[in-house]
Amino acid sequence: EVQLVESGGGLVQPGGSLRLSCTASEFILSSFWMTWVRQAPGKGLEWVANIRADGAVEHYLDSVKGRFTISRDNTKNSVYLHMNVLRAEDTALYYCARDLDVSDSGLWYDAYDIWGQGTMVTVSS
Amino acid sequence: AVQMTQSPSSLSASVGDRVAITCRASQDIRKDLGWYQQKPGKSPRLLIYGASTLQSGVPLRFSGSGSGTDFTLTINNLQPEDFATYYCLHDFDYPRTFGQGTKVGIK
Numbered sequence: 728e729v730q731l732v733e734s735g736g737g738l739v740q741p742g743g744s745l746r747l748s749c750t751a752s753e754f755i756l757s758s759f760w761m762t763w764v765r766q767a768p769g770k771g772l773e774w775v776a777n778i779r780a781d782g783a784v785e786h787y788l789d790s791v792k793g794r795f796t797i798s799r800d801n802t803k804n805s806v807y808l809h810m811n812v813l814r815a816e817d818t819a820l821y822y823c824a825r826d827l828d829v830s831d832s833g834l835w836y837d838a839y840d841i842w843g844q845g846t847m848v849t850v851s852s
Numbered sequence: 853a854v855q856m857t858q859s860p861s862s863l864s865a866s867v868g869d870r871v872a873i874t875c876r877a878s879q880d881i882r883k884d885l886g887w888y889q890q891k892p893g894k895s896p897r898l899l900i901y902g903a904s905t906l907q908s909g910v911p912l913r914f915s916g917s918g919s920g921t922d923f924t925l926t927i928n929n930l931q932p933e934d935f936a937t938y939y940c941l942h943d944f945d946y947p948r949t950f951g952q953g954t955k956v957g958i959k
Contacts, residue, residue, distance in 0.1 A: 764896075772888070772896065772939050774948040786946040789853070822895060829901060836902040837886060837943035842895035 729753045729841060731823050736846030739813055747808040747846055749823030754841075757781075757801035760826040762839060763808050765819035765848075773819070777826065778806065791817075813850045820845040854878055854942050858951025864959040871927045873954045875940035880920050884944040887916055887925045890953075891936045899938075900925065930956075 735747040749761070762777040776787045776797040785797050796809040806823060824839035855878040865871050875885065883903035888896040898907045900916040903923055913928040927934055935958055940951040 771953040772890070772941075772950045774941070774950060777948075788947045824896075827901075829905075831902050831905060834883070834902070836884060836905075837941070837948065838898055838901035838907065839886070839888070839896070839941075840898045840907065842897075844895060 731825065731841055731843035733821065733823055733843040733846040736821065736848045738849045738851065740852050741814060741850055743813050743850070744809070744811045745813065745848060747810065747821055747823075747848070748805055749807070749843055750803070750805045751825070752804075754825075756799070756804045756806065756825075760828050760837075761797075761799060761806040762824045762826055762837075763797060763806075764822045764824055764839075764842075765817075766822070766845075767816075767819045770819075775821070776808065810848070813848075815850050818848060818850045820847050853947060854881060854944055854949060856940055856942055856949050856951040858940055858954055860954060861952060862955040862957060864957045865930050866959045867930055867932060869930045869959075871930055871934075871956060873925045873938050873940075873956075875918075875923045875925075875951045877921045877923075877942060877944075879944075881942050881944035883919045884942055885916075885918070885923050886941045886943065887914075888939045888941060888950075889934075889936045890939065896939065927956075 763775040778797045799806040822845045825841040827838040857876045887900040890896045904916045937955045
């Protein structure tokens with residue numbers, strides 16, 4: 728079954744660090760842009776970061792720039808989110824998603840077609 | 853950064869109804885918009901990308917329209933499995949931003 732599985736979440740104190748992992752099954756992750764999206768408890772979805780298939784380009788939500796780093800190891804079919812200087816407002820369920828990056832009439836569109844089940848990050852003292 | 857304003861925040865409808873959800877962008881985003889469905893306790897599901905292209909496997913009762921700043925997700929003949937929260941997401945520039953979500957409940 729084509730799927731993504733996240734891990735690495737947990738309870739961490741403010742100012743602490745965590746590394747989230749997302750591993751793909753039944754598809755080659757190296758062909759795709761990958762994205763992290765989060766959802767605070769009872770709230771909506773928030774786009775966090777993405778990384779190009781070759782790992783050479785990254786983009787971030789302004790509030791996580793300088794604190795979070797997205798990376799990937801295509802030999803391990805995995806993408807990561809390194810989170811430092813964590814704040815209470817980073818508390819959320821973190822999803823990774825595959826971006827089909829589809830082309831239509833010469834234009835390119837994001838299309839997050841495969842999502843993991845999410846891993847929960849709780850920042851609290 | 854592009855801001856997305858989604859409305860309504862919630863609505864109540866009956867099986868068989870036609871439902872429309874709108875998203876307005878703070879600037880022209882061409883057709884760089886997708887729609888996602890999320891059910892409680894589940895991961896989001898891609899419905900539409902490029903404002904109007906239906907993702908493979910998504911029922912034809914779902915449709916998307918619009919370009920520029922105004923976009924609409926329409927669900928015809930609402931089915932029991934369609935009661936969920938729907939989000940728009942722009943991919944015009946960075947950072948990407950989701951709309952606030954629209955919860956479609958049972959009347």
